């Protein structure tokens with residue numbers, strides 16, 4: 001069977017076409033349900049994701065160093081980058 005799946009090395013999940021069919025709805029729900037006291041402030045969240053987007057470990061929205069979806073990891077204020085980038 002032919003595998004037509006494309007890997008994006010600079011994409012976050014919200015940027016990927018697959019998101020349109022609801023593939024990442026559960027991820028969105030997890031992010032939205034993080035309690036306020038554990039949620040990263042918006043400005044810092046965007047800085048974290050910018051670092052991920054320029055990182056060689058990012059692949060299809062996932063960090064190949066830790067196995068997390070970076071949008072979820074970055075949204076939790078008690079998490080950090082496994083390579084010290086944020």
Ligand code: SF4
Nearest residue numbers: 052055058063081085
């Ligand atoms: S969490 Fe760190 S190592 Fe992983 S993709 Fe983001 S910047 Fe890179």
